[in-house]
Amino acid sequence: xxxxxxxxxxxxxxxxxxxxxxxxxxxxxxxxxxxxxxxxxxxxxxxxxxxxxxxxxxxxxxxxxxxxxxxxxxxxxxxxxxxxxxxxxxxxxxxxxxxxxxxxxxxxxxxxxxxxxxxxxxxxxxxxxxxxxxxxxxxxxxxxxxxxxxxxxxxxxxxxxxxxxxxx
Numbered sequence: 001x002x003x004x005x006x007x008x009x010x011x012x013x014x015x016x017x018x019x020x021x022x023x024x025x026x027x028x029x030x031x032x033x034x035x036x037x038x039x040x041x042x043x044x045x046x047x048x049x050x051x052x053x054x055x056x057x058x059x060x061x062x063x064x065x066x067x068x069x070x071x072x073x074x075x076x077x078x079x080x081x082x083x084x085x086x087x088x089x090x091x092x093x094x095x096x097x098x099x100x101x102x103x104x105x106x107x108x109x110x111x112x113x114x115x116x117x118x119x120x121x122x123x124x125x126x127x128x129x130x131x132x133x134x135x136x137x138x139x140x141x142x143x144x145x146x147x148x149x150x151x152x153x154x155x156x157x158x159x160x161x162x163x164x165x166x167x168x
Contacts, residue, residue, distance in 0.1 A: 001110045010105060011153070013114030016072040016145035025111045026074065029144065032107035033100035039092040044082035045100055048130055050075040055129060059141065062125035063118060072114075072143030076104070077130060080137040097139040105142070114147035 026049065033047060050056055051074055059077075060070040069075060078101050080093025105115045118141040126138050 003106065006106045006109050008153075010109040011114075011151045012116040013143070013145075013147040013149060013151070014068040014116055015147065015149040016068070016114060016143060017148045018071075018073065019146045020073050021113060021145055025113065026144075028111060029076075029104050029108050029113070033104040036096075036100035036103040038096040038099070039084070039086055042082055042084070042092065042096070044080060044084070044093055045097045046079045046081055046136070047100075047104075048077040048079065048132075050077065050130070058129045059121075059126065062129055063121040063141065066118070066120065068116070069118060069141065069143050072145035074144040075141055076101075076115075076144055077126065077141045078139045079132060080139050083135070083137075093137055094139050101140055101142065108144060112146065113144055115142045115144055118142055 030047060030049070033045070034043075038044065050059065053070075056070040056072075056075050059075055060067060063069050078097045080091075080097050082093055084092045086092055086095075101117070105117075108115050121138070121141060123138045126132065126141070127134070127136075132138065
């Protein structure tokens with residue numbers, strides 16, 4: 001699949017079939033994250049793979065009751081492991097984990113799997129459920145599974161609305 005076609009075709013999926021994600025596909029999704037670029041190649045991330053149904057239900061509660069999170073057979077939790085600052089003033093972990101998850105989302109789409117970026121959750125509750133150490137940050141979660149819906153494309157801004165050349 002062409003990368004641009006994956007970018008155009010990928011949607012946020014909020015309904016999943018109960019079909020299990022094959023281990024080889026799960027490993028390919030995780031490997032796409034492993035291969036993502038990171039600041040100074042630190043790879044300061046950890047991805048927790050949650051398959052256990054009762055644990056997924058606890059994550060639903062930590063995510064404000066968003067039921068679709070628990071309907072997918074897998075939940076991936078992206079964590080940042082380093083609190084380093086880049087010269088530009090941005091912390092590395094939210095950028096690096098976001099890039100890795102984006103790579104994982106595109107690979108998932110290519111494999112026929114759905115994902116949905118989830119930033120609405122209570123970090124401390126997620127940490128309790130998954131026994132995540134205090135110094136580790138939870139950046140995002142995503143369900144991962146076979147979609148049982150095909151959402152229409154959402155409206156996108158025109159290039160001229162968000163890009164400029166040479167100056168702001």
